[in-house]
Amino acid sequence: MIYSIAWKNVWRNKKRSLVVIVAVTLGIISGVLLIGIMEGWIKQRLHDAVYNEVSHIQIHNNEFIKNEEIDLTVGNIDEITRSIDSLSEISGWVKRTKIIAMANTPWANAGVIVYGIDTEKERLVTEIYKEIVPDGGEYLDNQNTGDILISDKTAELLKLKQYIVTDSIIDELRKEKVPETVLIKLETLKDKRFRSPRDFREALRKEFSKKELDRFGLLITDEALDYRIRNKVQITISDKEGNPIQGIFRVCGIFKTTNTGFDQTSVFVNTGELAKLYGGDEILTHEIAILLNSIEDADTVREKLSRFSGDNSVRTWKEMAPDAAMMNDYMVMYYFIFIGIIMMALAFGIINTMLMAILERTKELGMLMAIGMNRRRIFNMIMLETIFLTVVGAVVGMISGWAIIEALGKTGIHFTGWGEGFEAIGFAARVYPVVTLEFFVFTTIMVIATAIISSVWPARKALKLNPVEALRTE
Amino acid sequence: MKVLELKNVNKIYNSSEVKVHAVNDVTLNFAEAEFAAIVGPSGSGKTTLLNLIGGLDMPTSGEIIIGGTNLSKLKSSQLIDFRLNNIGFVFQSYNLIPVLTAKENVEFIMTLQKWPVKERDERTLELLRAVGLGDRINSRPTKLSGGQQQRVAVARALASRPKFILADEPTANLDSKAATTLLEIMEKLNHESKITFIFSTHDPRVVKMAHRVITLEDGKVITDDIRELPA
Numbered sequence A: 001m002i003y004s005i006a007w008k009n010v011w012r013n014k015k016r017s018l019v020v021i022v023a024v025t026l027g028i029i030s031g032v033l034l035i036g037i038m039e040g041w042i043k044q045r046l047h048d049a050v051y052n053e054v055s056h057i058q059i060h061n062n063e064f065i066k067n068e069e070i071d072l073t074v075g076n077i078d079e080i081t082r083s084i085d086s087l088s089e090i091s092g093w094v095k096r097t098k099i100i101a102m103a104n105t106p107w108a109n110a111g112v113i114v115y116g117i118d119t120e121k122e123r124l125v126t127e128i129y130k131e132i133v134p135d136g137g138e139y140l141d142n143q144n145t146g147d148i149l150i151s152d153k154t155a156e157l158l159k160l161k162q163y164i165v166t167d168s169i170i171d172e173l174r175k176e177k178v179p180e181t182v183l184i185k186l187e188t189l190k191d192k193r194f195r196s197p198r199d200f201r202e203a204l205r206k207e208f209s210k211k212e213l214d215r216f217g218l219l220i221t222d223e224a225l226d227y228r229i230r231n232k233v234q235i236t237i238s239d240k241e242g243n244p245i246q247g248i249f250r251v252c253g254i255f256k257t258t259n260t261g262f263d264q265t266s267v268f269v270n271t272g273e274l275a276k277l278y279g280g281d282e283i284l285t286h287e288i289a290i291l292l293n294s295i296e297d298a299d300t301v302r303e304k305l306s307r308f309s310g311d312n313s314v315r316t317w318k319e320m321a322p323d324a325a326m327m328n329d330y331m332v333m334y335y336f337i338f339i340g341i342i343m344m345a346l347a348f349g350i351i352n353t354m355l356m357a358i359l360e361r362t363k364e365l366g367m368l369m370a371i372g373m374n375r376r377r378i379f380n381m382i383m384l385e386t387i388f389l390t391v392v393g394a395v396v397g398m399i400s401g402w403a404i405i406e407a408l409g410k411t412g413i414h415f416t417g418w419g420e421g422f423e424a425i426g427f428a429a430r431v432y433p434v435v436t437l438e439f440f441v442f443t444t445i446m447v448i449a450t451a452i453i454s455s456v457w458p459a460r461k462a463l464k465l466n467p468v469e470a471l472r473t474e
Numbered sequence B: 001m002k003v004l005e006l007k008n009v010n011k012i013y014n015s016s017e018v019k020v021h022a023v024n025d026v027t028l029n030f031a032e033a034e035f036a037a038i039v040g041p042s043g044s045g046k047t048t049l050l051n052l053i054g055g056l057d058m059p060t061s062g063e064i065i066i067g068g069t070n071l072s073k074l075k076s077s078q079l080i081d082f083r084l085n086n087i088g089f090v091f092q093s094y095n096l097i098p099v100l101t102a103k104e105n106v107e108f109i110m111t112l113q114k115w116p117v118k119e120r121d122e123r124t125l126e127l128l129r130a131v132g133l134g135d136r137i138n139s140r141p142t143k144l145s146g147g148q149q150q151r152v153a154v155a156r157a158l159a160s161r162p163k164f165i166l167a168d169e170p171t172a173n174l175d176s177k178a179a180t181t182l183l184e185i186m187e188k189l190n191h192e193s194k195i196t197f198i199f200s201t202h203d204p205r206v207v208k209m210a211h212r213v214i215t216l217e218d219g220k221v222i223t224d225d226i227r228e229l230p231a
Helices: A002-010 A014-054 A062-066 A077-086 A119-125 A152-157 A167-175 A180-187 A197-207 A210-224 A260-265 A271-278 A295-306 A322-360 A362-371 A375-411 A416-424 A437-463 A467-472 B046-053 B076-086 B102-112 B117-130 B146-159 B176-193 B204-209
Strands: A057-061 A090-104 A109-117 A132-137 A147-151 A161-164 A225-227 A232-238 A244-255 A266-270 A287-292 A312-316 B002-014 B019-031 B035-039 B061-066 B087-090 B164-168 B196-201 B212-217 B220-226
Touching: A002 A375, A014 A287, A014 A322, A014 A375, A014 A437, A057 A062, A057 A295, A062 A312, A077 A090, A077 A287, A077 A295, A090 A119, A090 A271, A109 A119, A109 A152, A109 A232, A109 A260, A109 A271, A119 A287, A132 A225, A147 A152, A147 A232, A152 A161, A152 A244, A152 A260, A161 A197, A161 A210, A167 A180, A167 A210, A180 A210, A197 A210, A210 A225, A232 A266, A232 A271, A244 A271, A260 A266, A260 A416, A266 A271, A287 A295, A295 A312, A322 A362, A322 A375, A322 A437, A362 A375, A362 A467, A362 B076, A362 B087, A375 A437, B002 B046, B002 B196, B019 B046, B019 B196, B019 B220, B035 B046, B035 B176, B035 B204, B046 B164, B046 B196, B076 B087, B087 B146, B102 B117, B102 B146, B117 B146, B117 B176, B146 B164, B146 B176, B176 B196, B176 B204, B196 B204
Parallel strands: A109 A266, A147 A244, B035 B196, B035 B212, B087 B164, B164 B196
Antiparallel strands: A057 A287, A057 A312, A090 A109, A090 A232, A090 A287, A132 A244, A147 A266, A161 A225, A232 A244, B002 B019, B002 B061, B212 B220
């Protein structure tokens, strides 16, 4: 019956209880959303760091890590590759040539790192082949000689990316239900070539109002974007003697990962093509990238490979992408901090509400004490009321939070305004929030703990009542 | 058989400026099945005396013995359990639990006493029928009149099978008709159950129906008029 009374007491002052329930609900939703976004970003960063950039493990010549010189190749390579093949934890591995170079087009130049890759094997280790932008050509093919795969950012730096409004683009925009008033204004930019996104944005800003830009700016920019696929890029490297040598490659495709820093320095060519350029008799291996079946095995596999490494350095993703590793390691701490802050705010709201409830029910509590309800039962009743009040809000908050995360997990949240900034540090502009079951369990425990702790003060206040005095109150 | 003994009971309130002798050397005995009224002007010490008898307050000196137990010897937690099992309370302003129905209000005290569900249900219905509310068992207090609420309070007080019931001005908030009905019911229950009823009251109707009238003035018992001994 104590449970029944406590539950019914929650609904005595519906308005007040609802305020607390809504506060708890909003608190939980914001917590779930915040943690979901963070978890989504961390998962995305970790995935992209491993599958686009550093894999689980990489092996380099010790000296190459300090000075990326052409002759500092991985030593003892036969024994190392034999050991790699013998390990069951490994799902795929590749050898790469990695040379610092200068890329030139007739309009611009940029410093890059040229990766000589075996495209078929590379598909087993990295997912760059999945990151080809729309209308951005194709991934490298072993059969096509003289191709180069560059990033969207490199294309921008080398002015291989342009914005041009044509009749067909205006027709496309019309199909996308862009109003005629906007399309008429766009006519003024027709057939003009803009070689950087900044120039194009500037031109749009002059023609359109802020409201029009907010609504259609991104769509127009996407449609007007045009990559100069099959354009020539000259790559200049130094041979073993330090003499500059040049080669011409044609852009076969444009990729774009979530890390602009990686993108702007990385270009890919077939390993054989690169060997032709530096004129060696053999293909140089500067880097071995290894993908494991489970990220948890990284340290164990490193230990095993280190035994045969000699003068080489075997490093895990944690050493090569310390930002992702740190965030992954500190995620639990973030949980505690965010949820702790939310719970603290909730606790004060709950305490205030329960103190009010006790003040209002002083006479009734006096009566309960008089007729023989002992302190333990009164304490339990107040505590149960607090728990019910909080748990109702928490359940509503959890369900709503879960539903929001489920929906946003599919569509993602696009941080339009901050996209460039995020991508500069390796985070996607569109984040897909994720919340684990562990988080829901942890938050439920925290909510109940907060309710119990918050109930102590009001319950103690109730216990301190003198029944005679309490019965006299009006 | 004595159910309640008060031996030289005093209650003195000491505030910083004044010393109030609220109950002054009161010695009284109550037997089983008494229907007694404590009367006196405001400030005469009626409610204080009732609080002392009910174990809600402790005397400055003297002894209160209920069924052989000296209340002064009980610890605070023991006193609460003692009240639960030995004393029924009826308050002037009914003091029912507003979120519970009439039936739940009555059975609440038996739940605290851990009665088996079946017996609890039977006794609740029996008591509510006895106070004339057999058809209102599922009504909440807000749906009942003052008289009906007080009858539920009487049923609740009787539910725990106490040694006696203390009623602090039970008719003070009731109209004449409701008060008469309540008093008749209480007298009938007193007669049938042999449970002692002790009232503090100003109400002449209560005084008229009481078998024993104790008059207090300045905390002292002035008269103790036993009109009719219970059968």
